[in-house]
Amino acid sequence: MLSPIQIREVSARQLRQMCSTCSLRELCLPVGLSPEEMRQLDSIICQGRHIKRGEGLYRAGEPFRSLHAVRVGFFKSSVISEDGREQVTGFHMSGELMGMDAICSDAHACDAIALEDSEVCELPFDEIQTLARNVPILQHHLYKIMSREIVRDHNVMLLLGNMKAEERLAAFLLNLSQRFALRGYSATSFHLRMTREEIGSYLGLKLETVSRILSRFQEQGLIKVQNRLIEIISHDGLKAILSTNPR
Amino acid sequence: MLSPIQIREVSARQLRQMCSTCSLRELCLPVGLSPEEMRQLDSIICQGRHIKRGEGLYRAGEPFRSLHAVRVGFFKSSVISEDGREQVTGFHMSGELMGMDAICSDAHACDAIALEDSEVCELPFDEIQTLARNVPILQHHLYKIMSREIVRDHNVMLLLGNMKAEERLAAFLLNLSQRFALRGYSATSFHLRMTREEIGSYLGLKLETVSRILSRFQEQGLIKVQNRLIEIISHDGLKAILSTNPR
DNA sequence: CGTTAACTTGACGGCCCTCAAGAGAGGTGG
């Protein structure tokens, strides 16, 4: 993994390298571009905007200009209903793209908040779109990324609509574990960037329920919880919870 | 509204007209194309595939080649989890596009089942994509449509994660009402194409709960239920349920 | 007219929410 200093002056090329370095499936940039196409991408992407923990990258309603790729850090996206209920719609880590929900209305549809000090690349959408016309790989890549977001959302709907609290938590932990592993971090020991309340909002549960179930998992020897530090003791045990469903 | 016979031999141009005729926001085709561009679209879109009620348009796992636009009829999309749980991820009516979740993996991620005898246009994705390179309006329209799907899904996540059963049903009925109205049908009286179980699957409820709450709404004088025929008596009453939330 | 799928309604129980109190962690200023 590159250190924060190393990637301070990152280019599109380096960003791609960074991604492939840690073997991300979830690439923010496509592979297979020619050096010239790479250079063109480089000239479009705006580098290194820093967002402090707790700050918003954008808010619902703000005019949409750019997609954002997380370079370093951790974000949550959330929608707020008219009557003030918050639903966390996703957590985003390095290499992931945010803001695709804003294209349809030219305004952001959700808030994006940094859960730790973070750094993002800005991808001005108009220019990306224009470039994509001449670079089919890029064009197709954008469709793919948006399609993947849709698939992800459908799976969350499955989780929210069909699963019990324990199953949701197990699925959540396994998903985080996998994504950290893809980035070269430990799959068995990681730090939660979000509060119990934010986990609960994402999973359709109350924070007390999240806390209780994490404790229960610990009692059962599936994980070790120390504050926001999670250690997965039995990966298979968590998986078993997912497949042990009533019907 | 055009009759089934009138739109049997529909072209892209006619399809667009049909859409604008019934003042659809949810266009399957963009506006602003030149006659020549229109002709090119026409030559790509495959006409009139008929799907009988209960039949699948595509199934999860099948290779992806085309997006599909509903011309006539009504569909449900659903994902099935590994252990056999079904989650209905959406209902689709005339003018709406299906299959965007398949782009990322070149294979369909969900089943699409006709809930009444239906007719779809096929939009071969490779060719649409190629055409889109030369027709910026089309290109942008595709991004917009996928973005809208993401926004929709986020709102369903809000519904599943935050709302009580009554609120979910009220939101569901109001949403259907609005979509029928956009198509020139009555906003206050319409026929449900899906079973209570399918409504429940979409809303994260059991079919008995759906049935009970529809009965309750009827007792309260909000709607009239006669089998699958719904009459909305008090639009405002349903809206009030949505905004009367605990916090 | 018979058969099956879909729907309704009731009784009951369990899962998760609500409310509450206290403990713990992290940051700030003295």
Place this chain on the structure above:
DNA sequence: CCACCTCTCTTGAGGGCCGTCAAGTTAACG
């Protein structure tokens, strides 16, 4: 470096919403 404050988390007790199970009714279709 410690005291203090605030945010976060944990744990318990109780209650309500909705799921489960069951039986009966209605609608749909051949």
